[in-house]
Amino acid sequence: MKNQKIVITKIGAPETMQVVDEEIKSPSGSDVLVKILTTGVAFADISIRYGQYPGVPKPPVTPGYDLIGIIEQTGPDVSSFVVGDKVAALTVFGAYSKYISLPASQLVKIPQQIDPIKSEALVLNYVTAYQMLHRVSKVKPKQRVLIHGASGGVGTALMQLGKLMEQDMVGTASQKNHALLKKYGVTPINYRTQDFEEILKNNPVDVVFESIGGKNIQKSLKVLKKGGLLVYYGARSSIQSGKYVNGLMGKSIVESIFYNILPNGKKTTFYAINAKKQIQQFREDLTSLIQLLNEGKIDPVIGATYPLEQAAAANQAMENGDHIGKIVLICN
Numbered sequence: 001m002k003n004q005k006i007v008i009t010k011i012g013a014p015e016t017m018q019v020v021d022e023e024i025k026s027p028s029g030s031d032v033l034v035k036i037l038t039t040g041v042a043f044a045d046i047s048i049r050y051g052q053y054p055g056v057p058k059p060p061v062t063p064g065y066d067l068i069g070i071i072e073q074t075g076p077d078v079s080s081f082v083v084g085d086k087v088a089a090l091t092v093f094g095a096y097s098k099y100i101s102l103p104a105s106q107l108v109k110i111p112q113q114i115d116p117i118k119s120e121a122l123v124l125n126y127v128t129a130y131q132m133l134h135r136v137s138k139v140k141p142k143q144r145v146l147i148h149g150a151s152g153g154v155g156t157a158l159m160q161l162g163k164l165m166e167q168d169m170v171g172t173a174s175q176k177n178h179a180l181l182k183k184y185g186v187t188p189i190n191y192r193t194q195d196f197e198e199i200l201k202n203n204p205v206d207v208v209f210e211s212i213g214g215k216n217i218q219k220s221l222k223v224l225k226k227g228g229l230l231v232y233y234g235a236r237s238s239i240q241s242g243k244y245v246n247g248l249m250g251k252s253i254v255e256s257i258f259y260n261i262l263p264n265g266k267k268t269t270f271y272a273i274n275a276k277k278q279i280q281q282f283r284e285d286l287t288s289l290i291q292l293l294n295e296g297k298i299d300p301v302i303g304a305t306y307p308l309e310q311a312a313a314a315n316q317a318m319e320n321g322d323h324i325g326k327i328v329l330i331c332n
């Protein structure tokens, strides 16, 4: 049996990604072979392509942070899954592919009837938002929060989950996306033309979800109440004027940790999703989110879908910031 996967052949623009054919090997030991239905386009995929994502091999490498799929074959030592089970996994890389072999211990069984496109958005983006809300900031209902990049993948998840908690939300986004923010009761700020620090300094917030990095972190700190918390989790501003800025992510992480020791009564913390080390929390949180999806309490915004073969176009769309919500690749 043959597999097709996308390989980033060298550091650079989306065109460096190519479709590659390979033989599929039967899974051994406690591995399973998963037929991938959908994978998401994550900003991390772009950082991986520019050779800037810690812990992931440099190109040539296959990106793909998460997946929804069906078990195709099980290794001889697997007892927890059977062929045909629907599963989700946070792979970090490797899921831009039609098939993937993974240790069974990394998989979460999900209901058969669940939509593979909507549920794809839950695996990375909603778990990230959910953990930052419920495990890291422990933000209380009706508190005031600032969501940067509110129109994006994690931002839309934070808005929908925040609305369930009746939070008082402010969000930064381009003007063209303000109607989306208002739909979730979020007061929009156009970061391209307005200074959020000026607007919020006299009406500060309890928690900032900071995904922009660089100079934005210091400004975000200034709009935090005394006793407030800044959760730093991304360097979306690594793309500037169409070019990737190397090192901004690492510098921003160090800066966000350093600000925590300033004697200003404000706290900062760095959040990074980690399903390998915290598989139990990942399972619990994804299960809670699937329940919210089934109950119609959340409805992931899918900005666009592309066939796997068009992964380069999908990556270009994310680099340009053309999208809202999640971009999903259809693999099978």
Ligand SMILES: NC(=O)c1ccc[n+]([C@@H]2O[C@H](COP(=O)([O-])OP(=O)(O)OC[C@H]3O[C@@H](n4cnc5c(N)ncnc54)[C@H](OP(=O)(O)O)[C@@H]3O)[C@@H](O)[C@H]2O)c1
Pocket (backbone or CB within 6 Å): 042, 043, 044, 124, 125, 128, 148, 149, 150, 151, 152, 153, 154, 155, 172, 173, 174, 175, 177, 191, 211, 212, 233, 234, 235, 236, 237, 271, 272, 273, 318, 321, 322, 323, 324, 325
């Ligand atoms: N730490 C973790 O575990 C974790 C997990 C998931 C994601 N992340 C990180 O979180 C960040 C966001 O991810 P995402 O998937 O939500 O990305 P995304 O879908 O691209 O959304 C981010 C949005 O931010 C907006 N934006 C871009 N530059 C901005 C700026 N200078 N100021 C304010 N807003 C700006 C854009 O919105 P407009 O189009 O409205 O301008 C963009 O759509 C990325 O850096 C990603 O790597 C981290």
